[in-house]
Structures are given as C-alpha cells and as structure tokens.
Amino acid sequence: MNKQEIYSYLRENGVEFDVSEHEAVFNMEELAALGLPHTEAIAKNLFVRDDKKRSYYLITVRGDKHVNLKEFQQKYGTRKLSFGSAEDLSALLGLTAGEVTPFGLLNDAGHRVQLCLDADFTRTPETLIGVHPNDNTATVRLRASDLVRLLTERGCDVRTVEL
Numbered sequence: 001m002n003k004q005e006i007y008s009y010l011r012e013n014g015v016e017f018d019v020s021e022h023e024a025v026f027n028m029e030e031l032a033a034l035g036l037p038h039t040e041a042i043a044k045n046l047f048v049r050d051d052k053k054r055s056y057y058l059i060t061v062r063g064d065k066h067v068n069l070k071e072f073q074q075k076y077g078t079r080k081l082s083f084g085s086a087e088d089l090s091a092l093l094g095l096t097a098g099e100v101t102p103f104g105l106l107n108d109a110g111h112r113v114q115l116c117l118d119a120d121f122t123r124t125p126e127t128l129i130g131v132h133p134n135d136n137t138a139t140v141r142l143r144a145s146d147l148v149r150l151l152t153e154r155g156c157d158v159r160t161v162e163l
Helices: 001-011 030-033 071-077 087-092 102-107 144-153
Strands: 017-021 044-049 056-062 081-085 112-118 128-131 138-142 155-161
Touching: 001 017, 001 102, 001 138, 030 044, 044 087, 044 128, 056 087, 056 102, 071 081, 071 155, 087 102, 102 112, 102 144, 112 144, 128 144, 138 144
Parallel strands: 056 112, 112 155
Antiparallel strands: 017 138, 044 056, 044 081, 128 138
16 A cells, blocks of 8 residues: 555544655654654654564554564564565565555555554553654554554554563
8 A cells, every 4th residue: 555545544444643744754863853743652663574584573662762672582482583674575565664664564465564563552542653654755643543453454463562
C-alpha cells in the first residue's frame, strides 16, 4: 500500500487520524527538527532479523527510547539479532530505508514479520502513535489501539513488549 492507499484504508475502517505532510526524513533527528505536533507519540521503528534469517521483527518504540538488541534477544528468547537488509525490507514490507513503519506489515502477505510494539503505546486505548504511512514524507497520528486492531484483523502478528 502506498501513502494514499493507507489514508483510504484508515477512512474505510473508521479510524480517526491526522496527517502532517513534510519533506522526506531518514532518521529521528531529521523528524524532530520538523517541529511536528504530539512529539511524544512519534515512534521509532527498527527492522531486525535473527542470524539465520528465519525470523524478522519490527520493533516499534517511542522516539526517545534506545533499543538494545542483545537485551531484547535475551528477554524475548530470540536468536542473535541484527538489522535487516534493504533487500529484505523491500521484499517483505515493500519499504525502503527511512520509510520503516508498522503500516508496512499491511504489505507482508506471508506474515513473516512480527510487530513488537512497546507497551508504552498500549497503556491506554487513547494513546497516540505517530508513524509514516509507508512513505517518509508524512507522519500519521492515530490511536495505537486502532493500529493494533487493523493489523491483527489483517492477520499480522502483533506482540506487546516492555522495553
């Protein structure tokens, strides 16, 4: 799904959201410099894989959090983790570097990527999350509970994690 298809999908499913269109950004520092509203809701997304390339994860946390992959591996019993390649990102989620977002799981027909969503986004049903709509020229803010609902309804594997 491209950006416009994501917007349509959200509307078709009755999801309230707002969008900030902006120049392309490729990291959290560039995004922070834009001065977007609800900065506390902006998510950082890490596309990782295990050392055998059998399991893929999208780790989504608040933008100000640091993720230690070794600690994640130990806590959640995964094999050794490293960042996924640009080729895997494109093949599995239809995304390029800078576009990584939970909405990419809507492109994952084989459901090979598990979303590991930081529990900070699931504390209350009203908690907002800000993510790219499969395009790094916009940020969509919606309730994290709506995002989880949409993804699970499509068969995506969503896990809440404490980081």
